[in-house]
Amino acid sequence: MARDALQKIPNVKALYGEEIENQRNYKKQSTDLQTLEVRFAHDVDFTLLILESPGSIAELGTFTQLRGIRERLIVLLSGRFYRAESYISRGPLSLLTRLNPNSVIYFDADNEDEMLDRVRYPLTFFKYAQYLHRFDYLKNTMFRYHPTMTNYSTYIKPIRNQYQMATTLISVLAGERPSYAELLLSSGLHPDQLNSALHGLYKAGKIEKVGSGRYRSVNGFADDLLEPFSSTAISKTRSKRLAAA
Structure with missing residues (x-):
């Protein structure tokens, strides 16, 4: 299945x-x-x-x-x-x-x-990693491309962190100024991962807090962090969530 x-x-x-x-x-x-x-x-x-x-x-x-x-x-x-x-x-x-x-x-x-x-x-994460890094990803993660590849954990960690920031930003955009609890549900991230992603986004000037503990994207769909993702799919997700609210 x-x-x-x-x-x-x-x-x-x-x-x-x-x-x-x-x-x-x-x-x-x-x-x-x-x-x-x-x-x-x-x-x-x-x-x-x-x-x-x-x-x-x-x-x-x-x-x-x-x-x-x-x-x-x-x-x-x-x-x-x-x-x-x-x-x-x-x-x-x-x-x-x-x-x-x-x-x-x-x-x-x-x-x-x-x-x-x-x-x-x-699956989405690994497709994201390949999209961003192409052959560099392959040679650093697979023996068939590079039998003496680098330390896998060291290589993949910053990519995973960036991906978690991207998924958090998507959740911010898909919601209507979501709260932390709403982001936790929609992003699928562990609290520690979400906290780290929010900190990274805030530090990079990509999100800001509005109202009472809610979040808003600064750059919207034009944010460069979202380049690998479909803005149409994000918009559809946003529409569905707003309609169900």
Whole structure:
């Protein structure tokens, strides 16, 4: 279901782990599947791990121990495990959320639309990173372009921070002078991420506070931070929210 949603987005290719051996660059590699999956995880934007089987639990244990992979690992699991007191929750999942609060996604199996929307979030970030940095992004994040690539965390952190500022600015524009609580809901960011993004936007002179704890964009749709995004899509989102208010 998650892969089906990703496949509908232009310029996206999603593969199951068991399909790796069928890929041209991996067909002749005589090795175990774990080593092959780790190698492949260094050659993709991100790995979406649906935690629902013993195999996926084993993969979680492997991937969370590897720098350069765990920072781009997205785990999807049932909401019934939210705040569960278990080794998985307090171990690998806790490690991932410390690196990036958006990397662990709890979903309601009865609410497919919500799950698909949340899966699209990491995809949008990596498409944003590629749009901004092109080949520089590829050679610094994927082994197939540069076997001795730089430290992944160091490279991706400023891009992620800029993306969070952009999504926050979009949420400001899409709302009608939104409050902090409204931004928290509409941006999908963790409070720490939102606080950092608001601080960065305010410091850069891109937003200002108006009224009682509400925010307004200084440059509107002309802000250069929004260049990679569709102003039409932002306008439509704004119209829908105002109509529903």
